Amino acid sequence: MKYLRVELRYPPDLMHPIHRLIDESDAVDRDVLLHGTVLDEPDDTFLFYVEGDIDVYTDALRSVDRIRQFEVTRIDESGHYVFLTQRRDAVDDATFDPLQRTGVVVVPPIDFRPNGIARLTVIGNGGPLRDALAELPERIETTVLRIGEYDWRQDLFDPGLTDRQFDALAAAVESGYYESPREATVEAVAERIDASTSTASEHLRKAESAVMAAFMDLREVP
Known part of the structure; x- marks a missing residue:
């Protein structure tokens, strides 16, 4: 079964406010989406791993209207889990709808990096994978970093x-x-x-x- 390691680069006006924080502040070192639940409802639920100044991060969460609620669990001096619910928007739909199809699975985590970059692993069949990539928004620059045979042990x-x-x-x-x-x-x-x-x-x-x-x-x- 093939996997693709994909890099998405969002232009500034399409970046989530929290991910824009990574670019604008040295306070947050890592922001990784570990798991998520996306249903046919207005709100989605996610578990993030955040490394850095959690006070700066939570202040940013409070300033974003679409963040409904969140809970922070400390792991160590700089690492935290952030469990949150947020309202889906048009950018979310445009980015992830193409990946929600038969024959395609997005394998967490999704690693959000500076410069509007998100990196994720997608596995599945050739045709659906090609269609999913082709349907991603044109303004989101998509780069396939690696292609190979999927082995779950590699994610460790x-x-x-x-x-x-x-x-x-x-x-x-x-x-x-x-x-x-x-x-x-x-x-x-x-x-x-x-x-x-x-x-x-x-x-x-x-x-x-x-x-x-x-x-x-x-x-x-x-």
Whole structure:
């Protein structure tokens, strides 16, 4: 089953006021939609993970008319869950209606980032996936970051490796390249993936960099 890792870039006038806060303030570091319930009703219910100054975030929530109610649960010094209900608007309908179709599933989380960017994973069949992307609003810039075979275990930790980087990393692990003391050389990894030594070395360097960066993103760095 195919999956797409998709990036949506909203123009400023279409951004949700809370997500605009991420651009305008250094107080909020992360705003991640973990789960949501969207029904044939005016209001939707969502669970967000928010990292940063929660007072700034909740003040912003209170200033948005479409936010009906919210509840905050502290996780640690900077991380909080925010459970909220909000009234759906035309931008929500235009963005998510194309994704609400037979043969397509949006897999949480949806990560809201600076510059009006939202990143999400969509799985399903080829035809419905293509139709869903084609029907997204023209003013929302849509970029497919990755295409591959879906594996739910990847969501537990996904450093975004290319296929060749993954192959090199797998070959290195299997051959004992990362054992202490080291049991294999870069040349051995290169032979396993049918590549030159320099190419294998480059794949490993980039893979290691991506893995470590993704790992550090999992927690707050002092």
